[in-house]
Amino acid sequence: MRDSLLIIEDETLLGNELARYFRKQNWETTLVCSLAEAEKYLEQGIEPLVVLSDMNLPDGNGLDFLEQLKGVLNSTEWLFLTGYGSVSDSVRALRLGAYDFIEKPCDLKRLNLLVEGAARSARAQRRLDNQAQEQNNKYSIRMLVGKSKAICLLREMLTQVSQVPFSSMIISGETGTGKGLITNILHYSGTRAKGPLVEINCAALPRELLESELFGYEAGAFTGAKKRHRGLFEQAHNGTLFLDEIGEMDIELQGKLLKAVEELRIRRLGGDHEIDVDVQIIAATNKDLQHEVSAGRFRQDLYHRLNVINIHIPPLRERLDDLRELVQLFIAENNAKSSKNIRVIPDTVTQKLESYTWPGNIRELRNIIERCVLLANSDVFPEQWLQLPNSTTPAAAQMENGVFLPLDGTLTLPDMEKYIIQEVLNRTGNNVTAAARMLGTTRETLRYRVQKYHL
Numbered sequence: 001m002r003d004s005l006l007i008i009e010d011e012t013l014l015g016n017e018l019a020r021y022f023r024k025q026n027w028e029t030t031l032v033c034s035l036a037e038a039e040k041y042l043e044q045g046i047e048p049l050v051v052l053s054d055m056n057l058p059d060g061n062g063l064d065f066l067e068q069l070k071g072v073l074n075s076t077e078w079l080f081l082t083g084y085g086s087v088s089d090s091v092r093a094l095r096l097g098a099y100d101f102i103e104k105p106c107d108l109k110r111l112n113l114l115v116e117g118a119a120r121s122a123r124a125q126r127r128l129d130n131q132a133q134e135q136n137n138k139y140s141i142r143m144l145v146g147k148s149k150a151i152c153l154l155r156e157m158l159t160q161v162s163q164v165p166f167s168s169m170i171i172s173g174e175t176g177t178g179k180g181l182i183t184n185i186l187h188y189s190g191t192r193a194k195g196p197l198v199e200i201n202c203a204a205l206p207r208e209l210l211e212s213e214l215f216g217y218e219a220g221a222f223t224g225a226k227k228r229h230r231g232l233f234e235q236a237h238n239g240t241l242f243l244d245e246i247g248e249m250d251i252e253l254q255g256k257l258l259k260a261v262e263e264l265r266i267r268r269l270g271g272d273h274e275i276d277v278d279v280q281i282i283a284a285t286n287k288d289l290q291h292e293v294s295a296g297r298f299r300q301d302l303y304h305r306l307n308v309i310n311i312h313i314p315p316l317r318e319r320l321d322d323l324r325e326l327v328q329l330f331i332a333e334n335n336a337k338s339s340k341n342i343r344v345i346p347d348t349v350t351q352k353l354e355s356y357t358w359p360g361n362i363r364e365l366r367n368i369i370e371r372c373v374l375l376a377n378s379d380v381f382p383e384q385w386l387q388l389p390n391s392t393t394p395a396a397a398q399m400e401n402g403v404f405l406p407l408d409g410t411l412t413l414p415d416m417e418k419y420i421i422q423e424v425l426n427r428t429g430n431n432v433t434a435a436a437r438m439l440g441t442t443r444e445t446l447r448y449r450v451q452k453y454h455l
Ligand SMILES: Nc1ncnc2c1ncn2[C@@H]1O[C@H](COP(=O)(O)OP(=O)(O)OP(=O)(O)O)[C@@H](O)[C@H]1O
Pocket: 143, 144, 145, 146, 173, 174, 175, 176, 177, 178, 179, 180, 181, 182, 286, 326, 362, 363, 366, 431
């Protein structure tokens, strides 16, 4: 199917010239001369990839038309042709989220570049929307498994929260407790389920990159900024922006984030105008943010702004009542995946699972069960593959903070390195940031080694 372009232009000569030109560029082009006609065209349920519109039309203003259609045409990009070099109109166009504007008379080649840019941006938005729809059915509150008091209460809270349009919230909990899962549930069962869920891990990028990812940039804003880039705030328009590991964000950038969240308006790097964005923020952290605030590492004002709703997920060791259901869930999932049929869980296995401290929480549990199911050769859960550090003996308790390496030639030096990294990844539930911290190295170095050893 060809991409569709709607041209709204009442000057017949110009309209025809534009339509002819873009048909030649292989656009499925429709030309209308008034807003009423445009409305009639759109009523058929057609969503053009790009709308190229005049500002002043016989039956109204193109900008009012765009404003009126906000929320209906979410993944269409708008380009405006301005007649009289009117600055205030163009500023309003951009604030309403138009892709760009161009003054008449316009050079067709330049216009074509703009239309192409707008099309790329609209396509990216559509991909996000499609993903959102596919995911829509995948996440429901029932997916949060567990019968402990804490989880029952959490499910009740999520049911309530998902029915109200909240502006921001903080989810806290140790690594692997389900912060990502809850974010997905909240988005896909909430009022913004049809909009995109856009995620970023604030610990994964250096400050400058994180800033340009969040806010976007104009061409030429810095070396390497070849094309205009819409930031995550814009991409999350009408949806949810998930800021993972917010506690790691640079304090100066926190100031900029606060302004954006308060005003729901952002400015691209190198940009000269502000853009309205309608996003709901979910911020996650495995740190104690209040403690970070008192230590001067997290801005108090941002903390209060985000903390409209606060959800804390307790670690697995404090809700062992959830273990049985979770184990059953993960066994069933992996039985299906690897055509195994584990049905018997010996009491000794349950005891071991219940006396372990689960530093990597549910993610660690999930990984261990996966390994055990994969290596099972009967319908009995293979206890020998549990390999949990036995925290009851003093020697092993010591080992919780370290690893045991046999120095009898069975392991080569690279084997040892590989073993240490694997062990730390297991204990952190594959959390690279936490693992790097434990190993006193950077995420980049650790990632390199993970690749090197195919971990
Ligand atoms: N209550 C639960 N029921 C079922 N699955 C769960 C539950 N909690 C967590 N999980 C699963 O455990 C895994 C880890 O959860 P998730 O990635 O959401 O943790 P997280 O808190 O975001 O961790 P991190 O801080 O490391 O990013 C996921 O596969 C998730 O689906």
